Amino acid sequence: MKILMASSEAVPYAKTGGLADAVSALSITLAKLGHEVKLVIPRYYGIDRGALTLIPEAMGVPVGGGxxxxxxxxxxxxxxxxxxxxxxxxxxxxxxxxxxGIYGTPSEPDFLDNPRRFTFFSRSVFQLCRKIDWYPEVLHAHDWPAAMVPVFLKFGERREGFAKTVSVLTIHNLGYQGIYSKDNYWYTRLGWNEFYTAGFEDWSMMNLLKAGIYSADKLNTVSPNYAEETKTSAQGFRLDGALRYRAADYTGILNGIDSQLWNPKTDTLLPAKYNPKDMSGKAKNKEALQKEYGLHPDPKLPIIGMITRLTGQKGVGALFGPAYGSAFSICRDMNLQFVLLGSGEAWCENELQSLSGRLSNFKARIGYSEDISHLIEAGADFFLMPSQYEPCGLNQMYSLAYGTVPIVRSTGGLADTVSNFHEETGEGTGFMFNDLTPSAIYNTVGWAVWAYYNRRPQIEAMRLRGMQQDFSWEKSAKKYLDMYESALTPSTK
Known part of the structure; x- marks a missing residue:
């Protein structure tokens, strides 16, 4: 099958979040399965032209008035x-x-010309295919920056080499939709009839993701549970009606993880490797983690780990909110250690610095480090993810692969990948709670710590059970192929 991925991000070239990892990993896995895959992204300032090959002759892209x-x-x-x-x-x-910046900078978080930037990018996808004389069977667009690709295919480009091409749109996070003034609409070169029939209209604005949802042949998001949540008013971000309307063509496919990069058996970033048959290396990583964060190196104390963006979506208000968050009480009342790696909203960064100074068993690093993120996954006993919503989530899957027991809110992909601990049978792979409140986080962490001290054989069994889960991209890629086939079937028969 000939597949073209259109995305604003892809590792190792441009990344702000999990979108970049997912696009590249899916593309590679589909190629390994024998399919012809190409990927198109913008060439941002930070991508060195010297490491690339120039295709001769400039390419014209019809947008705006010319x-x-x-x-x-x-x-x-x-x-x-x-x-x-x-x-x-x-x-x-x-x-x-x-x-x-990809979408903005700290001084200008959302570039004013983003609707034109990504309209141009989406239209360029078709011109690229003509330039290289290669026409895909499937155009797979990712998130709002590429959501115009299925719109252009449906309203004007489904001709010449694209007559049998189908479009797929993957929603990685419904909270980001590309909503801008409709004064930018003229730049698409579509008529005002299409403004309404393609689904752009969003009160007095234009919504790029909404148009993609109405125009794509098939839609998916990155976990089955999140797909259901987005069809509700609570988590639909005002697009729940559109997604219910497209329900027959909308599904959830769980992201995979890179099992070569995230594998405690082979992880070169760890002080010690380990596997389900020999877990001794995990204790060595725990000691290294305690030393890295300046904590007392006590092997008997459970360590809670977090790697997160410090934003409301990640539940940091209920955990770290000054005067009401539960983190201070957790570290004051429970015999544990807590380490965090992350960056984000200034108030939260300041609060973490304050907690690190007031608590001897809490330490935070502001920023990101690949080395330390691997060490946290390997050295911690528990991994905390109190997300407000989580389309898929990767860290809970990394944690399971590393024998680190997740403590998560039951939402989105977290609910699809973690099963709750059952005290009587010992079943489960993690500890789960429903309400995003300081008391719910406090009580669930307390439950996990109690089990660590009083049900240790069950905790060890949970570690091994988590390490046996299959979160490979090959499993996910085959579901994408099924979706592609279902999109192509009506078009070819």
């Missing part, structure tokens, strides 16, 4: 199979993408 011209660079995606590599194409337009 054409915008750009260059196209290419290379093979790192990690893709040598006999069937994923080719990456970079759309190089200095005015739109030759700047710091």
């Amino acid at each position: 054409e915008e011209w750009c260059a196209v660079y290419t290379t093979d995606l790192e990690g893709s199979p040598k006999k069937n590599p994923v080719t990456v194409y970079f759309i190089d337009h200095e005015k739109f993408f030759g700047r710091d």
Whole structure:
């Protein structure tokens, strides 16, 4: 099958979150399964042209009142199979993408010209195919920045080489939709009839993701439970009606994890490797984690780990909110240690610094480190994720793979990947709670710590049970292939 991925992010070139990891990993896995996969992203300022190959001659893209011209660079995606590599194409337009930041900067979090930047990018996808004379069977767009791809396919591009092409739109996070003034709509070169029939209208604004939802042949999001949640008013971000309308074409496919990169048997970033048959290395990683964070190296104390963005979505208000968050009480009342790695909202960073100074058993690092993130996953006994909502989540799957027991709120992909501990039978792979409140987090952490001290054989069994779970991308990729086939079937018969 010929598949073209269109995304604003892809590792190792541009990343702000899990979207970049998922796009590249899915592309590589599909190529390993024998499919012809290409990937197109913008060439941002931070992507070195010198490491890429220029495709001769400029490319014109019809937008606005005429054409915008750009260059196209290419290379093979790192990690893709040598006999069937994923080719990456970079759309190089200095005015739109030759700047710091993907969607914005700290001083301008959301670039004013984002609707034009990504309208141009989405239209360039079709021109790229014409330029290289390669037409995909499946155009797979990711999130709101590429949501115009299925719109353009349905309203104008389904001709010439695209007559049998189908579109798929993956929603990685419904909270980000690309809502802008409809004054930008003229730049799409679509008529005002399409503004309404394609689904752009969002009160007095234009909504790019909504248009993609109405226009794509098939839709999915990144976990089955999140797919159901997004069809409710509570977590639908005002698009629950659109998703219910498209329910027959909408499904949830759980993201996978890179089982080569995140594998305690082979992880080169760890002081000691380990596996389900020999867990001794985990104790060595625990000691190294305690030393890294300046904690008393006591092997008997349970360690709670967190790696997170410090935003409301991640539940940090209920955990770290000054005067009402539960973190201080957890560390004051319970015989444990707590380590955190993350960055985000200034108030939360300040509160973490304050807690680190007031509590001897709580230590936080502001920022991100790949080395330390692996050490936390391997060295901690529990991993805390009190998310307000979580489309898929990766860290709970990393934790399970590393024998670190998750403590999570029962939402989205967390509910799909973690099963709750049962005291009588010992079944389960983690500890779960429903309400995002300080008391719920406090009580659930307390339950896990109690089990650590009083039901240790059950905790050890949970570790091994988690390490035996299959979260490979191959499993997920096969479900994507099923979705592609279901989209293609009506078009070819």
